[in-house]
Every structure is written in C-alpha cells, then in structure tokens.
Amino acid sequence: MLVHEDDVKRGDSTEVETDELEESMGPLEESGGTVSEGDGEMDDLVADDIARFEASFKNITQRYRLINRIGEGTFSTVYKAEDLLYDHYQNDWDLEANKENRDSDSSAVKQSLVRQQKPRYVAIKKIYVTSSPLRILNELELLHDLRSSPNVCPLITAFRHQDQVIAILPYFQHKDFRDYYRDFSMDEIRDYLRNLFSAVKSVHDADIIHRDIKPTNFLYSPSQRHGVLVDFGLAEREGTDYHHCQCCYEQEERARKVQSSVYARKLDAARTSNVPLPKPSYPKDDQRPSRRANRAGTRGFRAPEVLLKCTAQSCLIDIWSCGIILLTFLSKRFPFFHSADDIDAFIELSCIFGKQKMKQVAFLHGQILQTNIPSMTETGHSWEKIILWCTGRNKKSAEGPGEGLSEDEKEAINFMRACLNLHPGNRISAEECLEHPYLNRTESGSTTVAA
Amino acid sequence: MTSRRAPLANVPQAVNSPFRNGVVGSGKRSNAHLGHGGQGQPPAKKQVIELSDDDTENVDPRKRNGVPPTAFEQKLAAAREKKVAVQQPTTQQANTERTQKDLAADDVDAVRQWQRYYRRQFPTFVIYFDNLPDDVRSRTLRQILLLGAREEKFFSKSVTHVITTRQIPPELTSTSPDEDGRYDVGHVTHNEDARKPISHGSDILTRARHLGIKIWALEKLQRMLSLLEAGAADDVGVSVTRSQVAANKVAPKPTKDADLEQLLRNEKITGPTDRDMTVAAQDMCVLQGIYIYIHDMNEQTRPVMVRDYTKPKEKEAGKWPQFRLTGEGRCPFVDDPQMRKKVVQEQAARAQDELAAVQRQTRTASTQQVAKPAANLPRVLSEQQTNLRRSPRKLDSKPLAQADAAAAPQPAKPSRQSSTQGMLPLFGSAQHSLRGTPRMIGGEPVASGMQHSNITSAIRSQYISSTAISSTAPGANFRVGDSKEVSALKRKVLERGASVPSNHSMPSSYMNDMRAAINNDRDPPPRAAKRKAQETLGVLYEDAEDGSRASKQRKQAPKRQKPIERDPKPGYCENCRDKFDDFDEHCLSRKHRKFALAQENWAELDALLTHLKRPHKVVQ
Structure with a gap:
C-alpha cells in the first residue's frame, strides 16, 4: 500500500500576526500528495473511499474503473484508474502510445488488438468540494494553457458533478524520489534537472508561477529519463496580487530608503544621544496591519522572499525551489530543510548563509533582521563546505575550499549557487539555467551546441 | 511621486484626525481671541499661508526670486496643505497637485541647495530657547551644537534666533489679514496655560520682535534639523513626512503637525518617546532570550517574524534550528537518534575504558565511576527533548523549561566532551561521524541504559518530527509510502522495546515529568496550526499513557484497525x-x-x- 498522506496543514504560521485567517482561506496551504506507483493490496479504508467516490460521482464507473488511491494532498486525492473508453477518443496526450504507433510496424488491426489487451491507465484527481470554483478554475485553466509543454503533465479532460470536480490526467510511471536521490550519478542528476528546468521554463514562459516545485510534484522516471511537473493547485499567473516592494528599487535608491527609515533614525538618535539601543520589543496588542503576501508553497522549498512576505514575487521563486532539489541531490539529504514553519525556515537558511547576507536580504524587502542566535555565524558556510560535511567527506585538515569535491560537483555547486541566490533579482532564470554550461553538457563532458 | 503622496492625503483617518480638529477648533479660538470675524477663509487655508509665509523667511535672500530655491518651500507648504486641506475646494487641491508635479523635478535639487545653505548658516546662529521643556531643550541643543550653532543662556541682543513653543507675536510691520495665521494654531492652548503671563514690553518674544530677532516655533526648528540631518533627500514628499516622523521621534513633545497621525502610530509601536528608552513600556513584549526579530524598517506593519527562545545552558541545547548530528539521508537540522546513539555508545565505551582503568587501581572508586556516566543520562534526554519543542507555538515554552529544570538537574559536563564543545555543531558532528562505529567493550548495564534512553528518544524525535511535523522527514525505517497505520504499528514496536526497560533504567518520575511537559501546552496553538498540533499530540498521547494502559491498547490495536472507521477530517x-x-x-x-x-x-x-x-x- 503506497499511500502517502502528506501532512495537511492550513496556514502554518506561528508568527504574531492576524493574517492567519485569510491565509487559511487563501491558497496558502502546503500542498502535497505523492503519486506512487504500484497497485498492491488495497486498504479497507481506501476501498471504502473509492466506493463512496464512485457512488457519489454520477456515471464515473462507465468511463473509469478505479484501481487505487495513489496520493492525497491538501486539496485533492489522486486515484489510479483504468480508462475504459480510451479507444473512443483522440489521445494525443499519450506519448507512450504515440511512440508505440511510430515504432510499430504492425498493422492497425493488430495495434487495436494490442490495445484491447493492454489496459490504459489514467490518474483521476478528485479536487475536494471545499475548494472554491475559482481555485479549481484557476488550476484547470493554467493546465489547459500549458497543454503543449513537454514536461508538464497535460490535462486530458475534467468533469463536474454538482460540487465535485475531477481532473483526468495521464498516469505517469515514475519512481519515488527517495528511492533514487542518493544513488544518482552526476549525469543522472543532470538529466533530471534538464527535465525539471525545461518544465519550469515552459511554465515561466507562460508567465505562470508554479509555487510548489518539490520532488513530490515532479514525477520522474529514471529509466525513461523523463519527468513531468504536476499539481498546479497553487500556481498563479505572475503579477497576481502584485504590490510594490522595496526590492523593486535600484540598489542606491533602496540604500537611501533604508538610511532614511524609522529604524535608521532610531539608531542615529541613540547614537547621537549616546544611549544604548534598548532590547528589541514589539507591541503586545499590535494594531498595525500585518504584511500580507502569498506564501503558498511547501516548507523547506520556499524562497527567502516568500518567507519575508515580499509582495512582488516572481517566477524566480520556482528557481529557488529547483535549487533546493539540487541541494538535496548533492548533499544526499532529503529533506534538506526541516522548516517546521517560516521562522525556522529563515533560521535554517541563516545557518548556511550567515547573518550578514540574511540582514541584507531583509533590507532588500524593507525589513530589519535582529537576532542573537549564537549558532548563527556572521558569514555562514560555503556550499562546498556544507556538501562535504553532509556527505561525510570533510577532513580536519582540509587543504582549501572545495578540496575533495569532483569537478562535476564543483560545477553543480556553482549552478546551484546561481539558483539559490538570496536576491531574486540576481537569481538565474529558467532559460538561463538551460543554457548554463552545467546543464548544457553531454555525458562525455563536452559542451553541446545549443540547438 | 504625487501618486505616492496622494494616498497619504487620502488616509481616511485624516478626516477625523485629532490634528484636523485641532486646526478647526483652535483656529476658531484664535480668531475669537483677536476679535476677527473668522468668516473669511477656513483656518486651514490660513495656516497654509502662514506656513509658506513663514518659510520664505528661511530662503536665501539672494535666491528669493529664483524658482529652484523656493521650490522646496512651496513643496513643503503644498505637502502640508494637502494634509490639511481635506475640506478645501477641489480646485485648490488640484492646484497644489499640479504645482507639486511641476516642482517635482526641481525638488531634490532644491532640497540639496536648501541643505547646503543652512549647513553654512547654522554656525552663525546664536539661539535662545524660550519656554522649552528641559528634555526637549537638551536634545535640541545637542542637535544645534552638532550643526555648529551655539546657545545663549540669557536673552540678549547677540541672539539671532529665538526658539519658542509659545505663540509668536505678530510681525511689527505686518498688517496683513493673514497675520493671525502666524500664530501657531497648535499652541494656542499652550499659551493660555503658560504660567508666565504675557506682559508686553518685558516678554522676550515681544522684545525679540522689536530687536528684529527671528522667532521660530520649535517644530519649525525640528523640521529643519531633521531635514538637515537627512542625507540627500530621496523623494521630497516622502522625505518630508519621514523626517518629520523622525523629528517627532526625537522630539518628546508631540508637535501638532501634519504628521500627528503618524507620530501617534509610532508612539503606539515604540511607546512614548519621552520615556526612558532603557525601560520597556508595559504594553511591549521585550525580547529577552535568544531571539529572532524581523520587522518593517518603517514600523508600518507588524513584525514578519518574532520568536524568543529561552536561553539554554549550551547553545547546542537551543530549540532553534541548528545543524545537528545526522547520518546520510537525514535532514541536517533534525536530531538523528541513530547518530546520537553512536556518540553515546562511544562515550559509554570510553567510560568503560576509564572504568577498567580505575578498577585496576581500586575497587571502591569503581562504584563512583559507574554513577558518573549514569548521571549523563538526563542531559542527553533533555537535549533530545528540545526537538519536540520545536513544534511551532506562539509563545516560548516556559512550562517546558521549568519542567526541564525540575526534572533534569544538569550534571557537571564530563571533560572528555570538551573537544567538540567549543566548535560549531557542524564540525563537531562531522567529527563524530568520521569516527565510525564505536568500540564496544563488554555489555555493562551502564551502556544499555544509555541505549534505552536513545530508543525512547528515537520514538520521540523521529516520529514526532517526521510524522506529525514533517511528513517529509526521512527515516531509515520510515518511508514516504507508509500509511498511518503502518507507522503506528512501527511506533508501537519501538515503544514496546523502549518504554519497558526505560522504566527501570531511570526514575519514572522523570518520565512522567517529561510527558507532562510535552503535553502541557498551556497556550492554545494558533487556529491554523491547531490541526497539526492535534496530530502531534495524538501521537504523543499514546506515548504518554502510563504503562498499563499502553499495554492494553497494544492488545486492542490490531482489532481496532479492522472495522472501517474514518477519522473525521477537519478543515476549512x-x-x-x-x-x-x-x-x-x-x-x-x-x-x-x-x-x-x-x-x-x-x-x-x-x-x-x-x-x-x-x-x-x-x-x-
């Protein structure tokens, strides 16, 4: 039984804020849902669930035979089902079948015979009835827009019965990330990332932010070296709810704003009057509005600007998440970040980047970071050091930075550094990623000519 | 720029702001005072005229006719007018807006010019402070001294400027009907309350007037000072308000200026500015322990992140995320019980070595040595426990900390640990991992005791953190595909192995205390996190049952899973x-x-x- 019940959490914020209410109403929850392969024996609970689903959705049994529940998320449950009426429809989405058609020399009759013997599978995504029609519309619309993207899971069709909406998606054979992330060779990692970034590029080309890129949402088949991006439940068009943020300014402009801020003046006043700055404090009963921004995504994969509630988030938040996936591969740790909440997530990032850089990133979004956490160093640690440490390769007498890493790894780390730039403005774009020498390289090691 | 100004002027509260009332009210009063009809123009308008009029005084005479130097003055006036003139005819507003736009280009330049001029001029100023509270006076004094001006303690002819909080008497030559506007409307009441009755002839202000000495209202000086202190003003409109806010922060006496609302807001946030800043205001939460505080640089929104951790004895015991001892595949921020086990076993092995060495010397000493590693036990556990408290809670976990202190007296740290102590956990743990499997010499009860404690902690840290808090946390024995039931069973297996021996390997009261501490979440979790918390607790409750009940459950468990019993799924x-x-x-x-x-x-x-x-x- 391979049902993974992701933790269903709504509005996990523990910050002293009031926007929790809105958050749990909005699309700000963790989404999850692992689609794992394999039929196996069905749990009673799952059987019951399927039976009830079949009973509640009119005529579904005529079209599909539900086989198992393969994923459960915040907004939906995914079932594996046999597509009973496959042969009645055009199936352009079915890349496997297309390949079969192309490869096969046999006659059309023979093919249809083969087809009849071979059951066709689809994935049925049951979107919970508690989701608003608008949210469902958004997801389906975005999927529809992205239908021609090779690494995005296409939408076959969708149905509604009363308040229940189901989306029919191709059933994609893949392996669980945990089964391979530690064993992948550098070339396999590269293949994975090429697939991932080509998916991300097509999403970004359509000005869509996926918002929830993580291994569970990228179904990858190592044997076919092919992967598809799924779950656009949190995706949004770039610029939705866009508001000006400090990070939109040019650097000098921003520096000036910081210098003339209330906080800077407080510091100045304290300095000129020679009074030590009091310990930071905040109002008990804070009447100020809280800073609001879309924070949808999965903990551990959220970009720093999401954690800091930047109101001008862009597609580059997805690049950060991809960088975290690469970090997972290189460090052989999954998940790399625990991030029970956004504060923990921020502290974890600070452990790596150091206080200085994190202060800068706070400034970037018009905020001041004050902390006295002793395990947080000023300058942080280099990625090289962290990768070595995570893979148990650091020696007491390391000769220099990056010593003990292969050339491949060094290049990968450079690429990762470009993805994990704290400043979204300096982060590499999906298009640039695909052109980066690290991804643009064949297995022999020579750089391919970009097609 | 204007677009950014507009919302400020349109702040709904502006209409009801105390400032506005003040203008209207005091304006009327001052009119009544002076016997004017007060019917001509709305008071607000008068103030505008007054202010711009007043400001022309500041303009370099050489440039009085040029547009650029006056641009800023007009800008200031316009900006203020915008605030004030809510009830003004719309044409008036449109006019100001147009002027603002026209002047926008010259603004920055004008401000710089103005700043340059006054930076040059200030050293020639001899200032006499009239009717200023002592604290304001000392603060303002510091500021003017920095700019090179000096203070004259006694009024004399050498004074060039009088700074006052009182009503400024009319200029002698002026017969303008706008003149009464010169009275600082905000301070009419002040004047009435003034202890010193105004007697013409002896009053300093009147005398200053006669002597042709400039008389400035305190807030005017403060405005100037803040503008001079500001570097190159980035955006005039914004910088005016900002610097005024700043000035107000410096000035303890609230000036009834256009930014009163902002001042009030700031006071709400930081408390009254004339209080002793080293003493926290009552309605403020002061971050006392190990904290992280990320807040808006202009204090306009609530802090984005605040968390105050209680100060641990050692930073490794801190509850905030930090690099931990972990094996491959594990999240480096979550304590890895297996890794810890290795370390503890290593310690135990060393203790054995020591023990053996001591035993060779004397028999009596050996018993003491046995007790020593055993004393380490609570320390390891209490560190383990810190993981549990990482679950998000609104307030710091004081009850937990207290339970800690009560239940786990911190034993003296063994000296052999000191090699890794001073170092970052990052490197300390890496060293541990490089040492490989520890040597085991003889299965003594001491070592097994350690192991039991670690199994217990394994259940806690692993299952609490990975099932309830982090579904994605990996475990060697816990795959992503495992259903709830399977993991529940696994946990029970572990539980059986752990809880029974742990009962005699350590005082049960300690376990109870710890359980109580874990479950004693006095503060209701935030609504959104509640569900997650319930899951967490759900896991813990079982664990926290006393032995007899737990064993009963174990027998029932397989049966209970048979019937289809859906857990009610809460949500929104x-x-x-x-x-x-x-x-x-x-x-x-x-x-x-x-x-x-x-x-x-x-x-x-x-x-x-x-x-x-x-x-x-x-x-x-």
Whole structure:
C-alpha cells in the first residue's frame, strides 16, 4: 500500500500576526500528495473511499474503473484508474502510445488488438468540494494553457458533478524520489534537472508561477529519463496580487530608503544621544496591519522572499525551489530543510548563509533582521563546505575550499549557487539555467551546441 | 511621486484626525481671541499661508526670486496643505497637485541647495530657547551644537534666533489679514496655560520682535534639523513626512503637525518617546532570550517574524534550528537518534575504558565511576527533548523549561566532551561521524541504559518530527509510502522495546515529568496550526499513557484497525467560509448542499469545462 498522506496543514504560521485567517482561506496551504506507483493490496479504508467516490460521482464507473488511491494532498486525492473508453477518443496526450504507433510496424488491426489487451491507465484527481470554483478554475485553466509543454503533465479532460470536480490526467510511471536521490550519478542528476528546468521554463514562459516545485510534484522516471511537473493547485499567473516592494528599487535608491527609515533614525538618535539601543520589543496588542503576501508553497522549498512576505514575487521563486532539489541531490539529504514553519525556515537558511547576507536580504524587502542566535555565524558556510560535511567527506585538515569535491560537483555547486541566490533579482532564470554550461553538457563532458 | 503622496492625503483617518480638529477648533479660538470675524477663509487655508509665509523667511535672500530655491518651500507648504486641506475646494487641491508635479523635478535639487545653505548658516546662529521643556531643550541643543550653532543662556541682543513653543507675536510691520495665521494654531492652548503671563514690553518674544530677532516655533526648528540631518533627500514628499516622523521621534513633545497621525502610530509601536528608552513600556513584549526579530524598517506593519527562545545552558541545547548530528539521508537540522546513539555508545565505551582503568587501581572508586556516566543520562534526554519543542507555538515554552529544570538537574559536563564543545555543531558532528562505529567493550548495564534512553528518544524525535511535523522527514525505517497505520504499528514496536526497560533504567518520575511537559501546552496553538498540533499530540498521547494502559491498547490495536472507521477530517470550506471538524459531515450540511446545487456558482467553471471536452476519435 503506497499511500502517502502528506501532512495537511492550513496556514502554518506561528508568527504574531492576524493574517492567519485569510491565509487559511487563501491558497496558502502546503500542498502535497505523492503519486506512487504500484497497485498492491488495497486498504479497507481506501476501498471504502473509492466506493463512496464512485457512488457519489454520477456515471464515473462507465468511463473509469478505479484501481487505487495513489496520493492525497491538501486539496485533492489522486486515484489510479483504468480508462475504459480510451479507444473512443483522440489521445494525443499519450506519448507512450504515440511512440508505440511510430515504432510499430504492425498493422492497425493488430495495434487495436494490442490495445484491447493492454489496459490504459489514467490518474483521476478528485479536487475536494471545499475548494472554491475559482481555485479549481484557476488550476484547470493554467493546465489547459500549458497543454503543449513537454514536461508538464497535460490535462486530458475534467468533469463536474454538482460540487465535485475531477481532473483526468495521464498516469505517469515514475519512481519515488527517495528511492533514487542518493544513488544518482552526476549525469543522472543532470538529466533530471534538464527535465525539471525545461518544465519550469515552459511554465515561466507562460508567465505562470508554479509555487510548489518539490520532488513530490515532479514525477520522474529514471529509466525513461523523463519527468513531468504536476499539481498546479497553487500556481498563479505572475503579477497576481502584485504590490510594490522595496526590492523593486535600484540598489542606491533602496540604500537611501533604508538610511532614511524609522529604524535608521532610531539608531542615529541613540547614537547621537549616546544611549544604548534598548532590547528589541514589539507591541503586545499590535494594531498595525500585518504584511500580507502569498506564501503558498511547501516548507523547506520556499524562497527567502516568500518567507519575508515580499509582495512582488516572481517566477524566480520556482528557481529557488529547483535549487533546493539540487541541494538535496548533492548533499544526499532529503529533506534538506526541516522548516517546521517560516521562522525556522529563515533560521535554517541563516545557518548556511550567515547573518550578514540574511540582514541584507531583509533590507532588500524593507525589513530589519535582529537576532542573537549564537549558532548563527556572521558569514555562514560555503556550499562546498556544507556538501562535504553532509556527505561525510570533510577532513580536519582540509587543504582549501572545495578540496575533495569532483569537478562535476564543483560545477553543480556553482549552478546551484546561481539558483539559490538570496536576491531574486540576481537569481538565474529558467532559460538561463538551460543554457548554463552545467546543464548544457553531454555525458562525455563536452559542451553541446545549443540547438 | 504625487501618486505616492496622494494616498497619504487620502488616509481616511485624516478626516477625523485629532490634528484636523485641532486646526478647526483652535483656529476658531484664535480668531475669537483677536476679535476677527473668522468668516473669511477656513483656518486651514490660513495656516497654509502662514506656513509658506513663514518659510520664505528661511530662503536665501539672494535666491528669493529664483524658482529652484523656493521650490522646496512651496513643496513643503503644498505637502502640508494637502494634509490639511481635506475640506478645501477641489480646485485648490488640484492646484497644489499640479504645482507639486511641476516642482517635482526641481525638488531634490532644491532640497540639496536648501541643505547646503543652512549647513553654512547654522554656525552663525546664536539661539535662545524660550519656554522649552528641559528634555526637549537638551536634545535640541545637542542637535544645534552638532550643526555648529551655539546657545545663549540669557536673552540678549547677540541672539539671532529665538526658539519658542509659545505663540509668536505678530510681525511689527505686518498688517496683513493673514497675520493671525502666524500664530501657531497648535499652541494656542499652550499659551493660555503658560504660567508666565504675557506682559508686553518685558516678554522676550515681544522684545525679540522689536530687536528684529527671528522667532521660530520649535517644530519649525525640528523640521529643519531633521531635514538637515537627512542625507540627500530621496523623494521630497516622502522625505518630508519621514523626517518629520523622525523629528517627532526625537522630539518628546508631540508637535501638532501634519504628521500627528503618524507620530501617534509610532508612539503606539515604540511607546512614548519621552520615556526612558532603557525601560520597556508595559504594553511591549521585550525580547529577552535568544531571539529572532524581523520587522518593517518603517514600523508600518507588524513584525514578519518574532520568536524568543529561552536561553539554554549550551547553545547546542537551543530549540532553534541548528545543524545537528545526522547520518546520510537525514535532514541536517533534525536530531538523528541513530547518530546520537553512536556518540553515546562511544562515550559509554570510553567510560568503560576509564572504568577498567580505575578498577585496576581500586575497587571502591569503581562504584563512583559507574554513577558518573549514569548521571549523563538526563542531559542527553533533555537535549533530545528540545526537538519536540520545536513544534511551532506562539509563545516560548516556559512550562517546558521549568519542567526541564525540575526534572533534569544538569550534571557537571564530563571533560572528555570538551573537544567538540567549543566548535560549531557542524564540525563537531562531522567529527563524530568520521569516527565510525564505536568500540564496544563488554555489555555493562551502564551502556544499555544509555541505549534505552536513545530508543525512547528515537520514538520521540523521529516520529514526532517526521510524522506529525514533517511528513517529509526521512527515516531509515520510515518511508514516504507508509500509511498511518503502518507507522503506528512501527511506533508501537519501538515503544514496546523502549518504554519497558526505560522504566527501570531511570526514575519514572522523570518520565512522567517529561510527558507532562510535552503535553502541557498551556497556550492554545494558533487556529491554523491547531490541526497539526492535534496530530502531534495524538501521537504523543499514546506515548504518554502510563504503562498499563499502553499495554492494553497494544492488545486492542490490531482489532481496532479492522472495522472501517474514518477519522473525521477537519478543515476549512472556502465555499461556505466555515471551519468544520468532519469533512463528510460538512459536505452534507444544508449550507454546503445549497452552494453545490446553485448553478450560478459554477457557470464560469462550466464554460471552461466545455473547452476541456475530450475530442472523440474521428471515425474513419
């Protein structure tokens, strides 16, 4: 039984804020849902669930035979089902079948015979009835827009019965990330990332932010070296709810704003009057509005600007998440970040980047970071050091930075550094990623000519 | 720029702001005072004229006729007028807006010029402070001294400027009807309250007037000072308000200026500015322990992140995320019990070595040595426990800390640990991992005791953190595909192994205390996190049962799983805007059914669905 019940959490914020209410109403929850392969024996609970689903959705049994529940998320449950009426429809989405058609020399009759013997599978995504029609519309619309993207899971069709909406998606054979992330060779990692970034590029080309890129949402088949991006439940068009943020300014402009801020003046006043700055404090009963921004995504994969509630988030938040996936591969740790909440997530990032850089990133979004956490160093640690440490390769007498890493790894780390730039403005774009020498390289090691 | 100014002027509170009332009220009063009809123009307008008039005084005479130097003055006036002139005819506002736009280009330049001019001029100023509270006076004094001016303690002819909080007497030559506007409207009441009665002839202000000495209102000086202190003003409109805010922060006496609302807001945030800043205000939470505080640089919104951790004895015991000892595949921020086990075993092995060495010397000493590693036990556990407390809670876990202190007296740290102590956990743990499997010499009860404690902690840190808090946390024995039931069973297996021996390897009271501490979440978790917390607790409750009940449950467990018994799934319905405890129940509720069946709710979606129809195969 391979049902993974992701933790269903709504509005996990523990910050002293009031926007929790809105958050749990909005699309700000963790989404999850692992689609794992394999039929196996069905749990009673799952059987019951399927039976009830079949009973509640009119005529579904005529079209599909539900086989198992393969994923459960915040907004939906995914079932594996046999597509009973496959042969009645055009199936352009079915890349496997297309390949079969192309490869096969046999006659059309023979093919249809083969087809009849071979059951066709689809994935049925049951979107919970508690989701608003608008949210469902958004997801389906975005999927529809992205239908021609090779690494995005296409939408076959969708149905509604009363308040229940189901989306029919191709059933994609893949392996669980945990089964391979530690064993992948550098070339396999590269293949994975090429697939991932080509998916991300097509999403970004359509000005869509996926918002929830993580291994569970990228179904990858190592044997076919092919992967598809799924779950656009949190995706949004770039610029939705866009508001000006400090990070939109040019650097000098921003520096000036910081210098003339209330906080800077407080510091100045304290300095000129020679009074030590009091310990930071905040109002008990804070009447100020809280800073609001879309924070949808999965903990551990959220970009720093999401954690800091930047109101001008862009597609580059997805690049950060991809960088975290690469970090997972290189460090052989999954998940790399625990991030029970956004504060923990921020502290974890600070452990790596150091206080200085994190202060800068706070400034970037018009905020001041004050902390006295002793395990947080000023300058942080280099990625090289962290990768070595995570893979148990650091020696007491390391000769220099990056010593003990292969050339491949060094290049990968450079690429990762470009993805994990704290400043979204300096982060590499999906298009640039695909052109980066690290991804643009064949297995022999020579750089391919970009097609 | 104007676009950014506009919302400020349109702040709804501005209409009801005390400032506005002040203007209207005091304006009337001052008019009555002076016997004017007060019917001509609205007071607000007068103030505007007054201010711009007043400001021309500051302008370099050489440039008085040029546009650029006056641009800023006009700008200031315009900006203030915008605030004030809520009730002004719209044409008036339109005019100011136009002027603002026209002047925008010159603004920055004008400000710089103005700053340059006054930076040069200030050293020639001899200032006499009239009727200033001592604290304001000392603060303002510091500022003017920095700019090179000096203070004259006694009024004399050498004084060039009088700074006052009182009403400024009319200029002698002026017969303008706007003149009464020169009275600082905000301070009329002040004047009435003034202890010193105004007697013409002896009053300093009157004398200053006669001597041709400039008389400035305190707030005017403060405005200037803040503008001079500001570097190059980036955006005039904004910088005016900002610097005024700043000035107000410096000035303890609230000046009834255009930014009173902002001042009040700031005071709400940081407390009154004339208090002793080293003493926290009562309604403020002061971050006392190990904290992280990320807040808006202009204090306009609530802090984005605040968390105050209680100060641990050692930083490794801190509850905030930090690099931990972990094996491959594990999250480096979550304590890895297996890794810890290794370390502890290593310690135990060393203790054995020591023990053996000591035993060779004397028999009596050996018993003491046995006790020593055993004393380490609570320390390891209490560190383990810190992991549990990482679950998000609104307030710091004081009850937990207290339980800690009571239940786990910190033993003296063994000196042999010191090699890793001073170092970052990052490197300390890496060293541990490089040492490999520890040597085991003889299965002594001491070592086994350690192991038991670690199994217990394994259940805690692993299952609490990975099932309830982090579903994605890896475990060697816990795969992503495992269902709840499977993991529950696994946990029970571990539990059986752990809880029984642990009862005699350590005082049960300690375990109880710890359990109590874990479950004693006095503060209700935030609503949104509640569900997650319940899951966490759900895991813990079982664990926290005393032995007899737990064993009963173990027998019942397999049977209980047979019947199809769905756990009620709590959640939130976006359509009904309701929270619910049971998903299925909610979906059948009348409200939800009504929504489900209302066609109009689905029109838009249905339109898309028709587009998504699966194309039929073309029949050949």
